[in-house]
Amino acid sequence: MCSSCVMLFNEKNGSILPEYTDLPTLQKGEILVKNKYTTLCGSDLHTFTGRRKEPSPIVLGHEIVGEILELAQNEPFYDLNGNILKAGDLITWTIFAATESDEFVKDKMPQKSASLFKYGHVQFTEKEKFNGGLGTHCVLKRGTGILKVPLSVDEKFAPIINCAGATAMAAHRLIDEIENKNVLILGAGVLGLIASAIAKQKKAATVTILDIDDTRLENSKSFGADNVYNSLNPIEELTAITSKFYKKGFDIVIDMSGSVEAIKTGLKFSATGAQHIWIGAVTPTENIEINPEVMIRKLLSIKGMHNYNYEDFINAVNFFEDHFTDYPFGTFIEKEFPLQETEKAFQYAIKHKPYRVLITI
Template sequence: MNKAKIMVFEGQGQPMSLQEQTIPDLKSGEILVKNLYTSICGSDLHTYCGLRQEKVPTVLGHEIVGEIISFSDDHSKTDHLGNKLNVGDRVTWSIFSSDPDSELSKAGMPQKGERLFKYGHAQVTIDDALHGGLSTHCILKPGTAILGISKEVPLPVAAIINCAVATVAGALRLAGNLSQKTILITGSGLLGMVCAAMCKVAGAGFIHIADINPLRLEQASDFGANETHLLTDSSVQLPGGIDVAFDMSGSADAMENSLSALAIGGKAVWIGAVFNTRKVQVDAESIVRRLITIKGLHNYNFEDFVYAVNFISKNHQVFPFEKVVSKEFSLLDTNEAFKYAVANKPLRVGINLDQQTGQSNG
């Protein structure tokens, strides 16, 4: 068991290739994990389509859940919260590792800390290739938050925790108390669905969700939305009196319109704008006179990650998270999985690492 298989991405328009990699000896503080399941995130698709540049060759995939195979000799064998870890435990981990002693880490922003390493975004080298989800194995580095997760949580649901769910947890942290608040969510992809569910559990009074995709909006009520708004109709106006507006779309139009919808003292939390688009136009006088707050979030901190694991552990059966992955593929069929994701734009496509060939859940 000293070999791993990886699907290597070498650039836009090039098919990913299956390669074999020797599993190296673990360095200080590392854990070897067998990847069980990976879901294809929007940022993976951005890289695949050339909208985002990564150093290549690389192994994509950062929404991962796995099983512990072994620890380095000096590892404490405990998780981020100090709980005991054992070989065979199912775990999820933060999409990054960073120096816990850096100033930004101490300030609650480890995702911007020194010596930052992001899983699923790093270049493959001779001695460091096992750091993505499209691989049979992953080596977890020191500075990574690792948490055990119950095997009762289905693998496709567990996989989305360390990206989409944790990021939304960070957005709610920035928004503050949501009890009885009126919420607007622009963007009904996975982030929007998770946001609706989290807002519902947090006691929001009324949840609006808006998008240009009618098929995605159809699922919104199952995740806690009270009212949906299809924005392709020019006559549709976003509701007013919004206490908190979350943007998950990255659309400049959506962010501008949601600012206009905010009530006096309202908050806008933007997390979708992670790709290049036109600049957002802000009416500064309106922001000042209406006491509006705008906050941005990229990725999340460890507090958010813990919240996300707890949220899914308690609520994975309350909302239809099992429907998030619309189709599964094997590692060998990764190229077909990406083509399907680009063509059909589902919430998520899954890569089941327990499969060797073929497709399922078609």
């Protein structure tokens, strides 16, 4: 493999080909990282298949772990915990960089900053080359949240923390109270399983996971699910679960699927006072009818969360540092490919639908 190159995705013909290019000179506040591992997120697959539009050509990949090679001179660098960063540190980082003075940053919504820079989402240009995970290197901008990878976490799994892990933690931040509550999670993918494990650690009374894949549903029991329901089956199976609850419905419903039908089911099986957290619908979808009287009389609330903030990222890394061995998180990596076989990795992910494919760089 080359000493410095990227795998460039071109939307026009759907190709992913190597682009050999020299490393840039670091500007003030920048850090040069040697990428080590990148996992293919669902949004990467959506871009590759045309379901999601990003500027092209582009270096995809935002779930990344790498080693610091160089830091811009004349200033110290710190991670989000206040620890000094140095060459040789194994790190992961937020999928975004934002300017500290931005009002969204001050309101703890840096992912919506007007100055937002998103790794793996920026067009490849002469000035912006190494800005994604599917390359040998990445240049980190000022305003990126950086954390060292804990020794207790398998570094091949660690890229997942800075997207799915932190997003699941953001969903839980929106919940007022989860202890002793009955939780429904829509979707048994990586996001749903992480959210389930977090719910169990936060002492939810029960966790139920809904999906259409029996294999994933069975596997979800290893991540804390007390009940599972295949939504292709008769709805009476879900009714049988909620009939055991005092409120005859779910107190908390977290959507990680993006499925309109799943979201409708979650609304239908709401307990009085239920909180709904919507995460999964990040591509264009149809509208959902919601009856205001039902919302009012059942005291329901709905909150949306896109990505996460710095606090969520810190909490996610802490969670996996403490609980990585409590659940089979390492099984998320189902197949590995070298960087030069990136296109083959995408084709495999689309055909076989694994939890995650790992690119080793």
